[in-house]
Amino acid sequence: MTSGFVHSIKVPRLYKSAAKIVQEVREKGGSLKSLIYRQKHPNVSAIYSLCLNTLQREEQLDHLIKKTHILVNEPRLQPWLAKILITELLWGKKALKTECKPAQTILAYEQKFREELSNISDIDAVQKPHKTVKKARYVRINTLLVSLEKGISYFQEEGWSFMPKCPSYIEHLNVIKNLKKPNFIQDFHISELLIFPPDTTFHDHPGYQNGEILLQDKASCLPSHLLNPEPGSTVLDLCAAPGMKSSHLAAIMGNKGKIYAVEIDERRYKTLCEQVRITNATSVETVNKDALILNPNEYPNVEYILVDPTCSGSGMLDRQIVHGNEKCDPQRLKQLQAFQVFILRHALLNFPNVKRIVYSTCSIYPEENEQVIDEILENVQDAYKLSPVKDLLNQNWLNFSSKKYNCSDKCLYANSVIDLCNGFFVAVFERNFDVPLPEYKRKGNVALNNREVEEVEEVEALHLEKANTTRKRKKRGKRKSANQGPSKDEEKSDSISILNVSSDSAKIVQEINIDNDNDSSQNDGNESCQNDDDEHSEKDNEVAIKKKKRKIERKIMQLPRKGLRLSLHKEVTLQKKKRKTL
Numbered sequence: 001m002t003s004g005f006v007h008s009i010k011v012p013r014l015y016k017s018a019a020k021i022v023q024e025v026r027e028k029g030g031s032l033k034s035l036i037y038r039q040k041h042p043n044v045s046a047i048y049s050l051c052l053n054t055l056q057r058e059e060q061l062d063h064l065i066k067k068t069h070i071l072v073n074e075p076r077l078q079p080w081l082a083k084i085l086i087t088e089l090l091w092g093k094k095a096l097k098t099e100c101k102p103a104q105t106i107l108a109y110e111q112k113f114r115e116e117l118s119n120i121s122d123i124d125a126v127q128k129p130h131k132t133v134k135k136a137r138y139v140r141i142n143t144l145l146v147s148l149e150k151g152i153s154y155f156q157e158e159g160w161s162f163m164p165k166c167p168s169y170i171e172h173l174n175v176i177k178n179l180k181k182p183n184f185i186q187d188f189h190i191s192e193l194l195i196f197p198p199d200t201t202f203h204d205h206p207g208y209q210n211g212e213i214l215l216q217d218k219a220s221c222l223p224s225h226l227l228n229p230e231p232g233s234t235v236l237d238l239c240a241a242p243g244m245k246s247s248h249l250a251a252i253m254g255n256k257g258k259i260y261a262v263e264i265d266e267r268r269y270k271t272l273c274e275q276v277r278i279t280n281a282t283s284v285e286t287v288n289k290d291a292l293i294l295n296p297n298e299y300p301n302v303e304y305i306l307v308d309p310t311c312s313g314s315g316m317l318d319r320q321i322v323h324g325n326e327k328c329d330p331q332r333l334k335q336l337q338a339f340q341v342f343i344l345r346h347a348l349l350n351f352p353n354v355k356r357i358v359y360s361t362c363s364i365y366p367e368e369n370e371q372v373i374d375e376i377l378e379n380v381q382d383a384y385k386l387s388p389v390k391d392l393l394n395q396n397w398l399n400f401s402s403k404k405y406n407c408s409d410k411c412l413y414a415n416s417v418i419d420l421c422n423g424f425f426v427a428v429f430e431r432n433f434d435v436p437l438p439e440y441k442r443k444g445n446v447a448l449n450n451r452e453v454e455e456v457e458e459v460e461a462l463h464l465e466k467a468n469t470t471r472k473r474k475k476r477g478k479r480k481s482a483n484q485g486p487s488k489d490e491e492k493s494d495s496i497s498i499l500n501v502s503s504d505s506a507k508i509v510q511e512i513n514i515d516n517d518n519d520s521s522q523n524d525g526n527e528s529c530q531n532d533d534d535e536h537s538e539k540d541n542e543v544a545i546k547k548k549k550r551k552i553e554r555k556i557m558q559l560p561r562k563g564l565r566l567s568l569h570k571e572v573t574l575q576k577k578k579r580k581t582l
Ligand SMILES: C[S@@+](CC[C@H](N)C(=O)[O-])C[C@H]1O[C@@H](n2cnc3c(N)ncnc32)[C@H](O)[C@@H]1O
Pocket: 220, 238, 239, 240, 241, 242, 243, 244, 245, 246, 262, 263, 264, 265, 268, 289, 290, 291, 292, 308, 309, 310, 311
């Protein structure tokens, strides 16, 4: 007999799907949002809040289950379904309107659950402080479809009460902390943003359905607010889907001017197009391309750029609830950082008329924030300066980047506990037109800066030297034994490529390793006759080459996608060929 109940009344799909999803999140580490979308459940918002609530309450649920012995007494009750049903009963709809057996079992324990709950109500507040953060509900009025005044009055007509604006940011935060239904308030910094008490849902609101209101967290509104493009200007949004910031930019500019919204991913590109359509962001032109291969000549008038690249998402409160304080895999963090540096540098150095660039992430890791900015500051020299965000926000902000980095405290951090929104990072670069842009060579579809090109050239030169020495040695070897052909290793040494990569990314690592092995195995018996100078310079070269190779290989392996690694390889090969023809 299979496990689980045999009963005639089916468990409602919502509960069954939710149980499956939370189980997968916990046991396989799946992403909550992707799992929900994969289930294709008709009521996404209901299933999302039920799953999130369950994951958030897990400690309490485990405690209740243990104390009441429900799973011991009811061995057929599926544990994840039990958690979902208890959540719904105690913190969700506070009722289980189904006759199915698992729900009836949970209902039979309701009294016991409530008794236990009264003893442990503060358990997660004590043990996991991040769980106590109650995110306010942020609603951005889409001023492309409805004026702010009308938007506010619509909510008032629905029974909401509009609170007066606070004189300081700290007072504003105190009001949000204690915000209760039916009150709502305008955001302190972003006028088109309204704030409602936590747990307010607007997913079924007609204004949300028709694009008049957007459920956009404050943190995600800050980048466009700080980029603040003038109406009539040209803007590039390099990582655009799902299009929240593109549509916000269009609203800030009153649909006057042009916003190129670039998105590489085809599926996300479709969402972007839909977002642009529903929000009436007519000034947005969507581009389904890799932002790294955009030809700047095709966008000569760009004055503002938003770089909001893929990141770890470590600042997102929902993610923190699901994954706790679990740190992102260091290897992935490295790859993300390499990509973030790459795309930001591309934006800063390739568009000659750009005045302001905003870089943002929903990450709270310095690896994706301060460290990226510091590396970029080195590259751009004085052609750009960081605008202190504190000044841009009239001293009304509390959290900034760390002073231990070169960017110092000029960038903004949104801290979920203090600012009551998602964790976020924003840096604002202003162009200094008195200083020319550092020369930046674009090759193929990969952009190398001068320093990188020089490094590649140096390594190439060292290799040529090495190959020549080997050739000399081979000749000497040939003279010594005229009938003896070159060894396989010697043949290979002539054609050693510092980046002997093939079309398979796994092979990249493998071949680099093979090359390293070959390098170190070259001092075979044939070389014993070489003079000391040769031996010395050979060894020096060898060490220098290996050092350089490792540095460049590391750089290449940090590139997030195989395509980039391959194009960099192509670039190096091209340079080699050129040198040979010369
Ligand atoms: C953090 S999301 C952007 C969110 C978006 N700015 C918004 O507010 O709705 C990053 C996006 O960048 C896209 N992306 C990543 N690499 C890209 C590239 N090379 N070119 C263009 N888009 C890219 C990802 O597919 C993803 O949709």
